[in-house]
Amino acid sequence: MSAETDPVKVMKQEVGKAAAQRVQSGTIVGLGTGSTTAYAIQYIGDRIKKGDLKDIKGIPTSFQAEVLAKEHGIPLTSLDAVDHIDVAIDGADEVDPQKNLIKGGGAAHTREKVVDSLADQFIVVVDSGKLVERLGSTFKLPVEVIPMAYAPVMRAIEKLGGKPELRMGVKKAGPVVTDQGNMVIDVTFDSIDNPGELEKTINNIPGVLENGLFVGVANVVLVGEVKDGQPLVREM
Numbered sequence: 557m558s559a560e561t562d563p564v565k566v567m568k569q570e571v572g573k574a575a576a577q578r579v580q581s582g583t584i585v586g587l588g589t590g591s592t593t594a595y596a597i598q599y600i601g602d603r604i605k606k607g608d609l610k611d612i613k614g615i616p617t618s619f620q621a622e623v624l625a626k627e628h629g630i631p632l633t634s635l636d637a638v639d640h641i642d643v644a645i646d647g648a649d650e651v652d653p654q655k656n657l658i659k660g661g662g663a664a665h666t667r668e669k670v671v672d673s674l675a676d677q678f679i680v681v682v683d684s685g686k687l688v689e690r691l692g693s694t695f696k697l698p699v700e701v702i703p704m705a706y707a708p709v710m711r712a713i714e715k716l717g718g719k720p721e722l723r724m725g726v727k728k729a730g731p732v733v734t735d736q737g738n739m740v741i742d743v744t745f746d747s748i749d750n751p752g753e754l755e756k757t758i759n760n761i762p763g764v765l766e767n768g769l770f771v772g773v774a775n776v777v778l779v780g781e782v783k784d785g786q787p788l789v790r791e792m
């Protein structure tokens with residue numbers, strides 16, 4: 557067992573490490589956002605330091621990922637400098653049996669969707685608590701909106717049957733502001749029956765930049781678990 561004893565942290569650590577082990581030298585790697593991907597970024601950095609991984613270039617999905625990548629010695633590039641991404645590693649807030657996701661718990665889903673969708677292989681890293689039968693059952697759907705449109709977007713979402721809340725800052729007065737300078741509306745739906753259709757419908761509301769439904773984007777889902785006190789990682 558790792559020195560970490562909190563089971564959720566152990567699962568995140570192990571699944572992050574397993575994803576980092578799949579990265580190959582000479583590749584362009586999308587670097588996701590959140591506490592689970594943070595471990596993958598750390599282990600990619602460790603492999604670079606050991607000389608086990610060479611000629612890697614990372615594309616961060618957020619300010620957080622960029623800072624972490626620099627801290628761990630991962631050289632960075634940007635989408636205008638490359639014509640493809642080999643692999644992206646990113647977390648999720650919910651994963652359904654079809655590998656569809658809800659993302660955006662850290663308000664980073666817009667840039668994440670750009671990077672993760674471009675990758676030849678998108679590896680999702682989650683602890684087993686993120687697995688659900690139906691999206692929206694444990695997590696509100698994040699929707700990034702431009703600030704001047706937040707009120708009409710909330711009304712339009714209500715008409716779709718959702719209960720919208722403007723995400724408020726913690727240790728910051730007022731709303732959460734994304735890396736793009738926008739706001740996030742978290743939406744409770746009684747049931748998301750057709751995630752693909754809802755993804756398009758919400759993105760079609762004027763003022764919406766992107767929502768956190770990732771439908772048909774993930775290729776591989778790595779799940780961290782603790783069984784009989786032992787951490788293990790399985791592919792879904």
Ligand SMILES: O=C[C@H](O)[C@H](O)[C@H](O)COP(=O)(O)O
Nearest residue numbers: 590591592647660661662664
């Ligand atoms: O906006 C944040 C991202 O979509 C994260 O990847 C997601 O919230 C999962 O984060 P964590 O690994 O911290 O649970």
